[in-house]
Amino acid sequence: MSRRYSTVYRLLYLLIAVMVCLFAFAGTIYTAMMQEITAQPLPRMAAIGAETSTITPTLMLTPTATLALTATPGAIVNQAATATPTLVATSTSTPDLAIATPTQMPTVPPTESVVLTPTSSPTETPAPTEGVVATPTSSPTESATPTASVVPTPTPSPTESATPTATPVFSGTMVVTQTAETATPYVTATPWFVLTATATISAYIEISPTVVVTATPIFTSTPSGRIIVHMYAMATPIAQAPAPTLIPSANDPHVSYDTSTSSCAACHRTHTAQGTVLRTAALEENVCFACHTAAGASNPFAGTNIQPAFVNNTNTATRFFKHDVTATSGVHQALESSLDQFGAAKRHVECEDCHEPHKATRGSASAPFLQQVMNGTSGVDASWTGAGLPAGYTFMTQAEREYQVCFKCHSSFTYLPSYLPDGWNGADYVANGLPKLTSPNSNQILDSRDMAREFNPNNASFHPVTAQGVNQNIPAGSWAAGSGMSSASMIYCSSCHNNPDSATQGLGPHGSLNLHILKGGANYTSIDARQTPNSKEVCFQCHNYSTYAGSGSGADTNFRIGTDNLHSKHVAEKGASCYACHNSHGSEQLYLINFDLSVVTPNGSANSQSAYIPTTNGGSCALSCHGKDHNPLSYSR
Amino acid sequence: MSQKFLIVCAAAFFLTIAIASIAKANGGPHGDYTTTTDACAGCHRAHTAAGANLLTVETEYDLCMTCHGAGSTGANTNVNDGIYTARSASTTGLSNTVNSSLIGGGFNKYNRLPVTSKHDVSSGLVIAAWGYSGTVALTPSRGVRRAITSGLKCSSCHNPHGSTNYRMINTSINTIPITVTVTDEGAAKDYGKEHWLSDMSSICDGCHSAYHVTTPGSGSDATVAQHGGYAHRVDMITSNTFLETTGWSSNGGVTVTLPLASQFITGTNTNNLVVCQTCHLPHGSSAAMAGFANGGPTGVDVLPGNTNTTDSALLRVANRGVCEACHQK
Numbered sequence: 001m002s003r004r005y006s007t008v009y010r011l012l013y014l015l016i017a018v019m020v021c022l023f024a025f026a027g028t029i030y031t032a033m034m035q036e037i038t039a040q041p042l043p044r045m046a047a048i049g050a051e052t053s054t055i056t057p058t059l060m061l062t063p064t065a066t067l068a069l070t071a072t073p074g075a076i077v078n079q080a081a082t083a084t085p086t087l088v089a090t091s092t093s094t095p096d097l098a099i100a101t102p103t104q105m106p107t108v109p110p111t112e113s114v115v116l117t118p119t120s121s122p123t124e125t126p127a128p129t130e131g132v133v134a135t136p137t138s139s140p141t142e143s144a145t146p147t148a149s150v151v152p153t154p155t156p157s158p159t160e161s162a163t164p165t166a167t168p169v170f171s172g173t174m175v176v177t178q179t180a181e182t183a184t185p186y187v188t189a190t191p192w193f194v195l196t197a198t199a200t201i202s203a204y205i206e207i208s209p210t211v212v213v214t215a216t217p218i219f220t221s222t223p224s225g226r227i228i229v230h231m232y233a234m235a236t237p238i239a240q241a242p243a244p245t246l247i248p249s250a251n252d253p254h255v256s257y258d259t260s261t262s263s264c265a266a267c268h269r270t271h272t273a274q275g276t277v278l279r280t281a282a283l284e285e286n287v288c289f290a291c292h293t294a295a296g297a298s299n300p301f302a303g304t305n306i307q308p309a310f311v312n313n314t315n316t317a318t319r320f321f322k323h324d325v326t327a328t329s330g331v332h333q334a335l336e337s338s339l340d341q342f343g344a345a346k347r348h349v350e351c352e353d354c355h356e357p358h359k360a361t362r363g364s365a366s367a368p369f370l371q372q373v374m375n376g377t378s379g380v381d382a383s384w385t386g387a388g389l390p391a392g393y394t395f396m397t398q399a400e401r402e403y404q405v406c407f408k409c410h411s412s413f414t415y416l417p418s419y420l421p422d423g424w425n426g427a428d429y430v431a432n433g434l435p436k437l438t439s440p441n442s443n444q445i446l447d448s449r450d451m452a453r454e455f456n457p458n459n460a461s462f463h464p465v466t467a468q469g470v471n472q473n474i475p476a477g478s479w480a481a482g483s484g485m486s487s488a489s490m491i492y493c494s495s496c497h498n499n500p501d502s503a504t505q506g507l508g509p510h511g512s513l514n515l516h517i518l519k520g521g522a523n524y525t526s527i528d529a530r531q532t533p534n535s536k537e538v539c540f541q542c543h544n545y546s547t548y549a550g551s552g553s554g555a556d557t558n559f560r561i562g563t564d565n566l567h568s569k570h571v572a573e574k575g576a577s578c579y580a581c582h583n584s585h586g587s588e589q590l591y592l593i594n595f596d597l598s599v600v601t602p603n604g605s606a607n608s609q610s611a612y613i614p615t616t617n618g619g620s621c622a623l624s625c626h627g628k629d630h631n632p633l634s635y636s637r
Numbered sequence: 638m639s640q641k642f643l644i645v646c647a648a649a650f651f652l653t654i655a656i657a658s659i660a661k662a663n664g665g666p667h668g669d670y671t672t673t674t675d676a677c678a679g680c681h682r683a684h685t686a687a688g689a690n691l692l693t694v695e696t697e698y699d700l701c702m703t704c705h706g707a708g709s710t711g712a713n714t715n716v717n718d719g720i721y722t723a724r725s726a727s728t729t730g731l732s733n734t735v736n737s738s739l740i741g742g743g744f745n746k747y748n749r750l751p752v753t754s755k756h757d758v759s760s761g762l763v764i765a766a767w768g769y770s771g772t773v774a775l776t777p778s779r780g781v782r783r784a785i786t787s788g789l790k791c792s793s794c795h796n797p798h799g800s801t802n803y804r805m806i807n808t809s810i811n812t813i814p815i816t817v818t819v820t821d822e823g824a825a826k827d828y829g830k831e832h833w834l835s836d837m838s839s840i841c842d843g844c845h846s847a848y849h850v851t852t853p854g855s856g857s858d859a860t861v862a863q864h865g866g867y868a869h870r871v872d873m874i875t876s877n878t879f880l881e882t883t884g885w886s887s888n889g890g891v892t893v894t895l896p897l898a899s900q901f902i903t904g905t906n907t908n909n910l911v912v913c914q915t916c917h918l919p920h921g922s923s924a925a926m927a928g929f930a931n932g933g934p935t936g937v938d939v940l941p942g943n944t945n946t947t948d949s950a951l952l953r954v955a956n957r958g959v960c961e962a963c964h965q966k
Contacts, residue, residue, distance in 0.1 A: 251928065251929075253929055257887065257961050257965075257966040258886070258887040258888050258890045258891070258961065259885070259886055259887055259890055259891045259892070259893045259954065259958040259961050259962060260890065260891055260954075260955050260956050260958055261956055261957055261958070261960075261961050262926070262927060262928035262929040262930035262931070262956035262957055263928070263929055263957070264929075264957035264960040264961070264964075264966075265928075265929040265930045265933055265943075265944065265956070265957055266929040266933070266934050267934075268960075269942045269943075270868070270869040270960075271768055271847070271848040271868050271869060271942060272768050272866060272868075272941060272942030273856070273866055273867040273868065273869075273942075274866055274867070275867065276856070276857035276858075276859075276867060277856055277857055277867075278856045278857075278867055278868075278869060279867075280933065280934070290934040290935055291934050298935050299934075299935065300935075301929070301934055334857075358966045
């Protein structure tokens, strides 16, 4: 017993020590490295090397630099202090530019590489300005040697030749090595495009007996031709033991079995069973509801009263307010693990799909790691080698993270449904009400029901369910008071998909009054009705309503011109919904941007994501919205 | 001299062969009858009988208890208290291999505690088999499928005049033919240890046919269980053979030992088969039932198949220790 506490205290001290070291390093380890490589106006490039009259830099975009930290109790401080991330970028002459489609990584011939070094040579032209790495536009015959400057300050015109003047925050170099194939450039609408390489380090440490923290630079292109280099740290527990069991009362039948246990009799009958696996009841959920219902004379053991979450909400074929455990019987198979058992005709949900009844316990957990009430549940892990679809899936008999449990049914691991879901227009339900999911418009970059695709950490942006978010520069004032959120936060699927009545009906995505099983006091508006979203919509659980939909200060958002809050302008003043411009889960464009083409019309041949062009200090939109032409309209901070 | 010796040997040999086929208690009135036997007088009186079937006492149960009861010296198998008096008593323990508990249990006490369930043979009345839902409208019905044709008495299962079956089990229980293979325990009978073979479960099948399910997957395959529900399989091989010798405990707590039957009559005694008697005591049990084992999650209700504080379903171990001993959750 004392051994266990001394270990806990020791780990606490180590956590504090690690955090101190990491924050100390934040000043010396760079937090953002911006490199822009600009090029002359180019016609559409169909293949590498097709254009020789203009020089564009080559980026080799397969990351080779990794930061590995192995933290063991007692050694974690030293390890953190000595593990310095090394990112080296090299570049050679005559780079060619290839920009891949948003779902592929840009490629260059293997023999070329981009050198991005913090030091610049004034004799070389072009030399980048602050924040701009390579401007090889001055002479077609000269080789462009982009240089890296680790500077967060704004850059002047990218066509300027100037000597870098900013002091690098980080004095390393970044290696960008290419292995992928050539792809057709994506953007043709703008006369020029910007290649930007950024790398940010953010760390997330989970204290466990042994944990490996890896930080790997990821390079992603965005629809507007922006190459994002970012790096996120993923903590991987070597061994994750379940938290010590906390039994709320002697009546908990889910854990701590010994040879005098009576817990088997809570759910099983040896000779007179009514359901498979010797359950007391024929319907799977009725075994659970025997105790997980209102306390009373017929429920002397009174588990958490979860039944109202299911009983009080009703699904339709296109409108889902609950995980309906009563919809199927006999479809769920114990120890199911193959994709056929989760989708199509076998698509089902029972309590035991998310809760392992012999291991469920109570205790604390933090995102993304599995909550104790789901301890021991199976899950599916996705293998992400690039943006977009995962390369493959691995079934886990015991999931480690909450999203792995959800991926069993809500990813392309299995077959996904194709019904047209209802949406909400602020006042009523609307059929086919998620237009970004179902639009036939070829310029609409579609949402996906495949959450492993939406939350792919290689995407340009995503809510931080599987990894920390790409955007680490979210103003502190933009978060809702009391939400505890920051740029470094990670969240669960159930951070949004939960029961607003959890105080009386239990936590979890069991059922909700709100469409899509969402938290909040009002439905999420997905059909634009030119009215400001309700302050009780789920987004504002974390994102400050005043900043995004009220009259909050411009300093609290990055979507601003000076102090002029452009979110206020669009949402509060013009009545745009969050959905009109942003995706809920992930996007191939920065900042979860993906315009709803049922209300937004991109200019020219831009699509729902390339209509937004980010710049170092702002961006511009080339679109038309309710007759207001943005042709383009720009903003800069 | 040698010829006489040979003849005596031959006679002894053939006598042994002649009587070896009848299983009987050693030296008791339960078999081995000859034309000069006095065994009949152990239980019967021709003209002055007090009970039916010319028994010396009024009821069959009382008769059996005159030798097999508490304080009796007629037999060392005291089935009233569940004690094997041939072995010195121990103040602790449940294991039949170590101390003097009878492996079949006791009708009034077991392990020095009052029983919480028993096959009540004292009344001789017809009683429903445990878990039977015939008097309660339940779908599917559960419990016994065979009709119970006569009252429950000692002689429902045991033949007092001897039997070819192990432990003098009747060759017919509830009109169902029963075969239980005898194993030769040698001259020194040991009623503290089982010598079970794979047909032990068939004894129970005479009345509890609904529970004698031997097909794999019967816990999840409704077509297998005969009464329309799902039932735990019996007569299956377990890898937990240690349960019979060293027992098992979780977290250093109570150690449970469970007797296992053997697959084979000769050769290696594997003792790796789970039979009905692995988890249940045929005579009576004093296992305590509490928590979920007292009525189940909704308390004592009409669902047959619940144990409670006054009905431990003949389980060997308190609560659901018999489950945990093998399934080790």
